[in-house]
Amino acid sequence: MSQMRLSRRDLLERCAVFGALVTLPMCDIESVSAFWSQAEVRKPTPPNDLGPFYKKRAPDTRMLRTKGDPGMPLAVSGRIIDTRGEAVPDATVEIWHTDHGGHYDLAGYRFRAKVPLDAKGGYQFDTIMPGHYPDRVCQHVHYLVTAPGHKPLITQLYFATDPVFEGDPDKNFSKDPLVESRELVRPVTIAGDPKTMFAAVSFELCLERR
């Protein structure tokens, strides 16, 4: 049996025009309840500070490291989704972090990028593990994600292997007062062979709709 499925926008528009009591009889209760149970299935990614060293006009690239860069190679991948679990392939993902020595490139664009997305909202970039620096406790990668129809997301990615967490990020994540959510501390997998060893991290980002 075919079933009329309303998008959230359809539902909201009908409610706005006719009022909720008029709208409900126009579709069966099951589809409405199914809709709402699917509507907000994901929690938005917790925000975190933008920090003082964001730089506009970063280059479009997914390869941030160059041969000879000191530091553990790092591959970060994930998807941009919304709170309904739907991909947001038209998002713009900007990332930036320090070099291995904990230095932000302010003069140029080392370790700064606008990362391209695939049709399913997937992204990946290759870089090096950021360094520590004196005025900040944890290694981190900054994210600024914007997308039409969604609230901008400013957040940071942290690493469970960061020595600051002493092997127990559940207990120690707040050693850096700027890490406001344990959720932002992601597991790190060591991959590759001994000659091409790299750290791999998965970080899915969930945007709120406007």
Add this chain to the structure above:
Amino acid sequence: MMSRVLFVFVALAASMPAWAQTPVVTLKAADQIGAAVLSPRGDRIAAAVGKDRVAVWSLPDGKLLRELTFPERPIAALFAPSDQIIIALAGGVIEFRSIATGEAVRRIEAGVRQSVLAVSADGRLLATSQMAEIRLWDASGKLLRTVSHELGATATLAFSPDGTLLASAGYDANVHFWDVSTGQRKASVRDQVLASFAISFTADGRNLIIGGASGAIEIADVQTGAIARRLRTEKHAVSSLSLSADGRSIGATYFDVDGMARPAPLVVWELASGRVVNRVTPPGAPPMTAGFAADGRLLYATAKGQEMTVWVLGTGAPSAGRN
């Protein structure tokens, strides 16, 4: 490369006259000294001390005038235009504290997590910010309006000399000009790629002097937001800007982005020509605040632990004495 840098530094130091860097007074506090601010006339200095205090000293004698204790950590503090009041933002409350008595003469509930504070030249308007949102208040505590940056937090705020415009610099690398009476955004500076940490209107209110992570001093047209001029770029980031009373000179303090406690310079520029009038790197610690005294000399402060030193930087002009 390093030897060349050292040579240039030594050459600059050797060319400096003796008055270029003279300690006025060294002040000792009971606890760690944090941020500091000089009074508009340069005859007082206030500094955050420990977690919950603001201490005020007179200059040049270094007499402790008052230690003000707050229920929560003061996030920002500045002198009211009269020099007799400290306006501090602590625990979401703007407190006006009399330096003479230590009493709170006024309190404004600004809202939790407000973190940036500015006051107009006539003391009638205040602005605070929590993340991207900026709140504009009159001095009685009435919330006049709320405006907002697009992204991130507000780094700093400044009123135009006549109090008709509020400039806001955000960590999103944008600077906006807001009409105080309507809350409308009049213009924006969008040509910058890095965030600005310090802003100051020129004396005539037509331009905004901007400094930040790029190390450049830029002068933007208030009407259009276009960058009209760029002064020489330093390799450090700008932490504060101070305009002289006659509006002809600007003093800029800098910090090292790779370590805020590392030495960094202070540079005085002649605005009309863009010429560097003076440049020093204080020994041991970066300049944390600077301000022109009534006689035209630039005062600045450095701090380490519980000790703060106030220095005077000559400009070559004869001293007219203090007011």
